[in-house]
Amino acid sequence: MRFLGSLHIAVAILLLSIGVGLYADLKSEQMHGQSLRIQTGLERMVRLNQSLTSVMATAVIEKNSLRAASYNSLHTKLEATMQEVQALTQHMTLAGEILALRDEQRALRAQESQVFVHIRDEQWDAAYKVLLGGDYVMALKIYEINSESAVGALTIELSNTARRQDLLRQATLMLRLAAAALLLWTGWRYSRRLQAELAEQVRLRGEVTAANEALEEKVRLRTAELQAANSQLETLSTTDGLTGLANRRRFDKYWAEEWQRALRQATPLAVIMMDVDHFKTYNDHYGHQQGDECLRRVGEVLRATVRRAGELAARYGGEEFVVVMPGASLAQAQETAESILAAIRAEQMPHASSPVASVVTISLGVAAGTPGPAGDRARMLNEADVALYDAKHQGRNRVVPSLPGLTQPNVTNAISNTVTLL
Numbered sequence: 001m002r003f004l005g006s007l008h009i010a011v012a013i014l015l016l017s018i019g020v021g022l023y024a025d026l027k028s029e030q031m032h033g034q035s036l037r038i039q040t041g042l043e044r045m046v047r048l049n050q051s052l053t054s055v056m057a058t059a060v061i062e063k064n065s066l067r068a069a070s071y072n073s074l075h076t077k078l079e080a081t082m083q084e085v086q087a088l089t090q091h092m093t094l095a096g097e098i099l100a101l102r103d104e105q106r107a108l109r110a111q112e113s114q115v116f117v118h119i120r121d122e123q124w125d126a127a128y129k130v131l132l133g134g135d136y137v138m139a140l141k142i143y144e145i146n147s148e149s150a151v152g153a154l155t156i157e158l159s160n161t162a163r164r165q166d167l168l169r170q171a172t173l174m175l176r177l178a179a180a181a182l183l184l185w186t187g188w189r190y191s192r193r194l195q196a197e198l199a200e201q202v203r204l205r206g207e208v209t210a211a212n213e214a215l216e217e218k219v220r221l222r223t224a225e226l227q228a229a230n231s232q233l234e235t236l237s238t239t240d241g242l243t244g245l246a247n248r249r250r251f252d253k254y255w256a257e258e259w260q261r262a263l264r265q266a267t268p269l270a271v272i273m274m275d276v277d278h279f280k281t282y283n284d285h286y287g288h289q290q291g292d293e294c295l296r297r298v299g300e301v302l303r304a305t306v307r308r309a310g311e312l313a314a315r316y317g318g319e320e321f322v323v324v325m326p327g328a329s330l331a332q333a334q335e336t337a338e339s340i341l342a343a344i345r346a347e348q349m350p351h352a353s354s355p356v357a358s359v360v361t362i363s364l365g366v367a368a369g370t371p372g373p374a375g376d377r378a379r380m381l382n383e384a385d386v387a388l389y390d391a392k393h394q395g396r397n398r399v400v401p402s403l404p405g406l407t408q409p410n411v412t413n414a415i416s417n418t419v420t421l422l
């Protein structure tokens, strides 16, 4: 608003200076024209006055009254010129000089009227005497001097007026300079303010960017925390709490995925099912807590033995465990199963109530194959389970590979019945 006010003032000063300048120019032009007319008038007055005197003198010298015939018309012209000059100078200092001239002119005319009386009476000597008498000549001389001084006064007045107008012009120039300075100052202040506003905008933008970055960092941290929590949750939800192995849920998912992969890529897949021998009696003999400890150690053995990429060891349920071996043949899976069996034996966990051995042993059933389009992933598990049953049936503490035909429903049922009897 302040800038707008200054701008308005500057424009007003500029307009004022232009107005005053125009006024000064106009006045100067008027004055110039008027002075020309006055000067011309004064010169004409002197000329007419001289003509009057000359007409009069010629008539007297030639003693011829007809010579004065043009006197009246010249006199009328002189009067008209005098009135015109009077009107032009009425508001000027020069007015006084012109009045004096008029009076002197009238005095001359009065003396000339005496000459006219003598001419009319043809008293040429008397007329001659008046004309050449000291008073008339003196009055004539004074008139001429005063008319010259009137011209001089006009010149002085003109120069005074010109000086005043010069002052006025200088004042307008000063006003224009002041307006220009005000405009420059306003522009400078305005640009300073714009710069300050620009700097403030840059600062605010910086603050907003910093705040955004801080927010993004916070969001990044929170997301990372969330991802960590999710992954922990995922681990918890897929890990068996007792052994630290993958739980049944994780196994089911992994088995389905690997089955599909093997089906797609037409690669072999193997599975080992295992179960701690006579674990019920172990629990009965050593207590449930010791039973838990035994299962934990079985888990550790599995973790140490099943290490190849893609292989997964999981707790299938209770004292039963399972190993998935993508890409493995039956022989390779059997070999791994033998390693596990040996490793458990090597643990030398006492099992006083076991009719099989003095230490904890396990039985393992192995199944393998390449899934075909008609294949059922549950069937291979079933085959491994049947083989495990067979291992139990054959005396436990051993590895039994799956035999073709064992997965027939009647066989499975027979196995289930036998397990129940055991």
Ligand SMILES: Nc1nc2c(ncn2[C@@H]2O[C@H](COP(=O)(O)OP(=O)(O)OP(=O)(O)O)[C@@H](O)[C@H]2O)c(=O)[nH]1
Pocket (backbone or CB within 6 Å): 242, 275, 276, 277, 278, 279, 280, 281, 283, 287, 288, 289, 290, 291, 292, 295, 317, 318, 319, 392, 396, 422
């Ligand atoms: N301590 C403990 N015992 C469990 C756990 N889960 C299952 N069991 C026990 O494991 C035993 C399994 O017994 P059975 O199914 O009869 O089989 P088994 O005694 O091992 O006999 P075979 O398998 O024929 O050699 C049961 O007594 C269960 O209570 C567990 O998490 N901790």
